[in-house]
Amino acid sequence: TKFNVLIIIGSLREKSYNAAIARQLADLAPDNLELVYAPSIGTLPHYNQDVENAGFPKEVQAFADAIRAADGLIFVTPEYNYSVPGVLKNAIDWVSRLRPMPFDNKVGSIISASGGAIGGARMQHHLRQVMVAMNVHLVNRPEIMVGTVQNKADGDGGKLTDETTLTFIGNHLKELARVLELHHQKQQA
Ligand code: FNR
DSSP states (O other): OOEEEEEEEOOOOTTOHHHHHHHHHHHHSOTTEEEEEOOOGGGSOOOOHHHHHHOOOHHHHHHHHHHHHOSEEEEEEOOBTTBOOHHHHHHHHHHHTSSSOTTTTOEEEEEEEOSSTTTTHHHHHHHHHHHHHTTOEEOOSSOEEEOSGGGTBSSTTOOBOOHHHHHHHHHHHHHHHHHHHHHHHHHHO
């Protein structure tokens, strides 16, 4: 079965390592994963319930539509101060307000890269907790936490060149495909 997988990038930086990894995923993914890229979460306004009550902004609707259209999701994001970057949490908070919930019952995974040694591990646990609220089923392993990414890429914001990391990411994507298939079969049953 073919699956559409939406890539959501948690950094707005032009030379983002995470955005670079996100672009590289297409080379590493199994053939049955069709990767699509979410519109930039930087276009979403700050969440405000008054704005919501006046009507969901079109940028929020577009982002939510992309999530609805996807079978699976991959968050590719840095860690900010041991947690989820505010801009990503903001996007999730917006989407969480729509009914039916766009994230409901999706399969997902998290990839993170950072300058620090543990590659965003603390952020991943926070994002996992938030995804429980969204009822997203996240792949558990292999975990992809790319530490000291500046030493594993081709210059600032460049492609990953570290072979071990690339192999791990390939295995992660295979596991995502396997979980998507299992989930798909369960929905058919
Ligand atoms: C960081 N960075 C960082 N790194 C880390 O490993 N743990 C952390 O808690 C933080 N905290 C943090 C906060 C803020 C506000 C910034 C701007 C940065 C460093 C971060 O990993 C590094 O800047 C990455 O390069 C950011 O990812 P992108 O933008 O390259 O994808």
